[in-house]
Amino acid sequence: MMFRRPINDIALLKKSHPRFFLFSVFVLVLYAAQLLIKTEITPLGYFSLYSNAMEEQASYHQILPFDTVNKKLINIYQAKGTGFLMLEILPTRYDILSKSDHCNQMNHKLRRIGLGDNNFEDCQKLSNFNSWMTIYGQRQGFNLSPTILVDCGFKDGQLIEMNRINATKNSQ
């Protein structure tokens, strides 16, 4: 009963607007293909965020800029509008991508379908990240010149560890 009406509507659409019908089928098949070959699924994959169970951690980590002159973490949540998200995402992605195969976190998925990202340019460019982050921070209204990026471990709103990114893991 529930399916009868949509099936009738689809049959009518196929008859009255065959080109639009083909377009709709193409879009839906594209989605289904992405789902089947498990490439990045845009946008069906977005909401798969938080779908895996998360275990309790000794501390919860976030990479933040650290002011080496005043010896304090920079409060990225003072950025204008929703700009703090950029300052959350950019250093985290730098950390993840610089450790990935050819700086492409999804390279294993590309290789699975017979492709693969073998370029070296992306990694070369990433080596400039720290200096670019200073420029971007200034665009966001922060003075990041005397700063370094640190991986911070928090628990219950308290900072319990801090390690410099790209450096030997020594608690500071």
Added chain:
Amino acid sequence: MQLRILNSAQWSIATWKRIVFSFVLLALLYFWYSGMMLHHVWDSPFQYKGADLTYWFLHSLRVDKLLTSNQFIAQVFSFVLISFFVLASLFPKKRSLAIVSGILLLFYQVIFNMKLGYHTHHLFGFQFALLPFYFKESLFKPSLGLAKVLCCLSYFFAGFFKLYQGAWLSFDSFSHVLSNQHAAYLYFNPTGIRSLVVHYMISHPSIGFMFFISAMIVQLSFIVGVFSNKWNKYLAVFIVLFHVMDWFLMNLGVFMGMTLLVWLLIYPNRPKIA
């Protein structure tokens, strides 16, 4: 008289188009204010394409290289993008303006994500919401239906992945997700309303668990929207509630723009009476 009142309560397609394009325009201005336009990240060292074929396709056409070759070009692109949304709002009868706006928005979305190093999807709701305006008026209803199906499938899959991947089987998982999501936020803002609520939910995992299960059920319920228009108004309310909670609890206000999808569900199905 009654017919006139009934008809006046129904906005024309042009009015809906004005509302939808103005909404996207306001969102783009907010992204500009937040430092999230192409000219803010044009020189970023990232050029992340991941495993998404759309990104590889545009990269192979060198569209990303062209639009981020220098700050002037990136800035002009941002102005052009905004201008097209202004024009499309002012001249709703011009379908070509809507199509160009949509293509520019897609370029912005893909290249911004490349330069961010992360394929965030806070703009895909706009693509669905704009879809019905790309077609001739005779195709308005079918394209609205397609956009609605895509919207409902997205929310349904959100619930489906949660169900399938088993996050709901772990009682205190959502408390840990909150601890992780707000790790630094709670350090910098220990006393705000959001922090107090998040602290409370972290220390009471049962509330977080119920909240997570409720969200999953609500998302799964979007499957009815694929087959029927009967529950559209409820689904519209769910979308608003979901994104308000996403903003408040997860601090993901950037996704509030997705509430534009509501228009696909509240557009009246009955035709205007002559």
